[in-house]
Amino acid sequence: MRIIGIAGSLREKSFNRVLLRHAVNYLPDNSSLEIFDLRRIPLYNEDIIQTALPDSVICFRDEINDSDAILIASPEYNYSITGVLKNALDWATTNTLGNLLVRKPIAIMGASIGAWGTTRSQLHLRQVLHAANAKVIARPEIYISNAKSVFDENGFLSDEKILKRMRDLMQALCN
């Protein structure tokens, strides 16, 4: 079982990247999680599909195509997912090249430094992934608020309840 991890933030020390790395500890047997860096993905532009599709996009789409499942962790910007994440999903689903998310198992989670734990952006992310006809894992839901106090200085997460949920989510994703 090959899982691709995608973070909605490009920040090196992003809590959502850290979250993805924690998920590695909760993989079922015979499964692997590789985090794909969205940094080199260009802005979506249908014109460049016709002329010269960037290697980064080809690589991103190949990775998704070769994966059995996807794990997404994103912060919330303006009550929604980040433009960075939406842009990557636009590349993954474009009609011109083919929608790679059809029936793809996808699990989602999110951490925010504020009080509302990315509840609103995850609501929206589920809509976007429904539009893409992905197979989104419904439960458990993982909303982490006040990230600065939940993660310690070394980016370590020790909250038992959250870790338990993460284990359950990875189990559900790999079933």
Added chain:
Amino acid sequence: MRIIGIAGSLREKSFNRVLLRHAVNYLPDNSSLEIFDLRRIPLYNEDIIQTALPDSVICFRDEINDSDAILIASPEYNYSITGVLKNALDWATTNTLGNLLVRKPIAIMGASIGAWGTTRSQLHLRQVLHAANAKVIARPEIYISNAKSVFDENGFLSDEKILKRMRDLMQALCN
């Protein structure tokens, strides 16, 4: 009255770019509309704010800051706005540099080649702009479906009802 126009699509012949250009014909006196090209805006990344903020971002934020109003036209991808547009809005509203959209008058419209006329993405765009505390014009709403038959080969739009609405929208934006 200086208005900045933003298209959610980077495609040269995008119907939504064309829509922005039509809006120029319906500006009230003493107002101007300049279309800002999002092509050079990089993916949002808080780390590069600290190191070297790209000129394109500085320029984008200056344009927004100097404008009196914004006009947005976006296609709908996956029942939502494009990642390209969301990414630009993330740059415009980032806490680190300051949210430039607070109480900024913004008008929105959208065209799609399908049957549903960007109804869903505009619903979401209003949420995002509310989150940014922008002053979004409520009416009229402009949803253009079946764009391929509404625009002629030269990208010309002659539908009287839509053009009337565009005039009303620009009037509302400039009041």
Added chain:
Amino acid sequence: MRIIGIAGSLREKSFNRVLLRHAVNYLPDNSSLEIFDLRRIPLYNEDIIQTALPDSVICFRDEINDSDAILIASPEYNYSITGVLKNALDWATTNTLGNLLVRKPIAIMGASIGAWGTTRSQLHLRQVLHAANAKVIARPEIYISNAKSVFDENGFLSDEKILKRMRDLMQALCN
């Protein structure tokens, strides 16, 4: 396979009620569809749960509990589902009595007299049903616009494409 049909409108000649009745023709073998009338369901009120739960609510919850699947057809009011439908869903999912929609297979469709075919209310209905942890059928989606011209005077629907989708939806619901 016992399916319960729920219409979001109480109007006798509601297009969405008619839609439910058409679905009967597309049931797979060994399945039945019974339309439940929401007319006697009272407004949700937790206080009356404690004192005297109305028979209509007991009956509604029994029907849902005994069903294998649910089919919902709702008009769109104010870009959302009707209060009538939301009120019924609130009764079906209340913590106090137990959420009966957990993992319940649910199919949705909708007809509107306007141009946008309940696209926005179905988007929202999927959110509500996700919150209830129901198992909502993802595809096909059935959006019927301009209902007055799609249904004939006797409420008969002959559009082959829509009927084909209805057959596919019932198949998916019963699988």
Added chain:
Amino acid sequence: MRIIGIAGSLREKSFNRVLLRHAVNYLPDNSSLEIFDLRRIPLYNEDIIQTALPDSVICFRDEINDSDAILIASPEYNYSITGVLKNALDWATTNTLGNLLVRKPIAIMGASIGAWGTTRSQLHLRQVLHAANAKVIARPEIYISNAKSVFDENGFLSDEKILKRMRDLMQALCN
């Protein structure tokens, strides 16, 4: 300035009703707040408009019509507003009798016993009120989580930050 208060919950001791009652303390001079009880409003049904419109609906619509502004407080059920509230809004906006919310100033707030403070239902409520073309106050936003610990046994709310926001909201509503 006559303000009508509407609670999304019918429960006698509902935190959201209590919230409305607290708002009375923060009214600007020369304004009044009267809480309208939705208990007797029937389920929306276009057929009864034609035959015998219930007095409760006539009264509700008269109250809204005579008011200068509306204040809404609602719990969150299934990540959305309650059916009770949506049903009342459907009556207030029906095409058949006329949409009474056009440009009506409306302020919203909400309390939940859970952790997420009605963030999701308020997001949706703003959509519904935009659809109705109401004039919804954008800021401040009031989200109250963990209501059981925020309100004391007598339903008294003493959190200074929340009360400050309530004062600001009432000020914004009456301007």
